[in-house]
Amino acid sequence: MKKSIFYALLLAITLVAPFVFPDFRTQLATLWLMIVVAMTWDMTGGQMGYNSLGNIFFYGTGMYVAALISIGLVHDVGFYNNAARSELMTFTDAQYFTGAIVGIIGAGLFCAITAVVIGYLTFGLRGPYFAIGTLGVAIAAGELVANWDWVGGGQGIALPVYPGNLDVGKLFFYFLFAGTGVALFIFLKWLYTTRFGAAINAIRDDEEKAEAMGIHTLRYKLTTWAMAAFFVGVVGGISAFQLIHFEPLETAYQTINLGIFMVVCVLLGGKGTLWGPIIGAILFHVIKEVTWNYLLGWQWVALGALIVITVVYFQDGVMGWLMHKKPEWFGIRVERKEAPQ
């Protein structure tokens, strides 16, 4: 009962926030983006023990796939991306929205399939080797796309602007991100209570033991990463339409920005917990925006310091700290055997 009031309150805040703070609509949308990428990173990094540094690959790929689908439905892609988008290259409202929806869902599905393929090749790697292997995939993908003229090369892609009132457009994107975030939260809240959740935790704690107990480890790893990739692909797709113009290295496959931020968010909030990535994403986003506004010029130094402090002194994050202070909140207890009834 108490819990449902809590969730209802959170949902109400989510729905009302962009109207109460109309100037912060894009900021709030970005916050939801951070929450989604942090939660998806935690699926493999926190719950399954596979620290990927390449999840940004799905963000970039999602952007490109969504953009290419929406363009491809109406125009010739190669011509569109290289013809400096003349007056003829227009989209009707219906074309814009159909392209956006089909593109975003297509981006998610494409990324999920890609995750299975890349996972098949990289899940043989363990620990730091997996991290570096996946980082390599993301960097290589950025460079490849940057040299591929059909998709605009290093110039990237420019998509049509949201048709109609731009303030309404901001709301549109806010609710796309927030909707994805809420859907992901509900999905994970359910997933982590199933046998599936237990199995990926087992892989995290001791993969060799899990194998020795007959768990289909590779199958679980591929499925988990594909599910994570789906959601990253979706928010990547939304970002493509929100940003209007994006280019491969700094925006789409931004390994050192969002690619690292999502990891820091999870560490800050607490790895391997449902709420950790969310708390971490909020804290991180606030700290990031404050330093960008008040420490301009030093913002990267401040952010670097935050990462170092988190990794050295605060590895378990907010949730880990709470779990240490209040173990009974998390069901850690000694229970005497009841007398037989």
Add this chain to the structure above:
Amino acid sequence: MSSIIDIKGVSKSFGGVLANTDVSMQVETGGITGLIGPNGSGKTTLFNSIVGYHPIDSGSIRFEGKEISKLPVQSIARLGLLRTFQQTRIYGAMNGVENMLISLPHRKMRFFDSFGRNSKKDYERADMLLDFVGLYEKRYLQSGSLSFGQQKLLEFAMALMNEPTVLLLDEPTAGINPTLINGLIDRLKKANTEFGITLFIIEHNMRVIMNMADTIYCLAHGKLLAQGTPEEIQGDQRVVDAYLGAH
């Protein structure tokens, strides 16, 4: 009696070290078979070979008549041939009950079953087995915080949860408080008689293994030295010599 595991002429070397040379033995269906030998005699290597942890150089290992020496670890585990580790392995960040539930036999599950929740029956079975090994009161503690002996008992309970046909135990009593060893012997025997699990046990504690096993094999320097009933092994001068270092 028929044998459920049939090992024929198995050899395994690591570089120049011959860990197992031409080892043959049979594990009888429904019985308790012991494997003894001085440190470094190749007992754990043989276990690892059986469960597919590494490929063998030559020979054959059959489980229920099926050749398994080329199968990977997971496939062998799903056939119902399970092992526990000498250096106990449990999922440290989970509590006892969770450790038990994740040990449910995945060979009996289809992919979409994994998206279901555990049934009340599963919880009851987990509680029953935790009670069986004496960890009921500590079942909601993080299992990484349990003592080594308790972790060992938990690992044993997890193995039972998996409903194996054969259980390979690597030194089940090592690190367990001597006063608890008798209780453990009882439980192992019960696992054998009541749950019908065939046991194959590596053990250094002679009192334990002589008490339990029907048949004992002794390895020394990677070779099979002797085999027989506990009485025969106890009376075998070669075994005594091997343990005292005369071999």
